[in-house]
Amino acid sequence: MKLILAVLPEKAATLASDRLVAQGYRVTRLASTGGFLRRGNTTLLIGVEDEHVETALRLLREARQQTRGDPSGIAIVLHVAGFERF
Numbered sequence: 001m002k003l004i005l006a007v008l009p010e011k012a013a014t015l016a017s018d019r020l021v022a023q024g025y026r027v028t029r030l031a032s033t034g035g036f037l038r039r040g041n042t043t044l045l046i047g048v049e050d051e052h053v054e055t056a057l058r059l060l061r062e063a064r065q066q067t068r069g070d071p072s073g074i075a076i077v078l079h080v081a082g083f084e085r086f
Contacts, residue, residue: 001080002053004046008073013042016063
């Protein structure tokens with residue numbers, strides 16, 4: 001299992017999270033601030049099975065490309081040793 005941390009401008013994050021949820025991914029949105037001008041961003045936390053990482057990253061890239069007017073975004077993929085849903 002992997003955890004994708006994606007930091008995107010608001011427009012791209014909204015589009016990405018809508019598309020990810022439509023594909024059955026669970027997404028948690030966190031408001032975040034950073035960058036040179038301290039602009040508001042959104043951090044998406046996306047838990048995915050290993051075989052779905054590339055699909056999730058593709059959806060993030062596509063959403064980012066369709067909102068090119070904003071600053072860039074990043075995605076960090078972390079290995080998850082275990083998790084518990086309650």
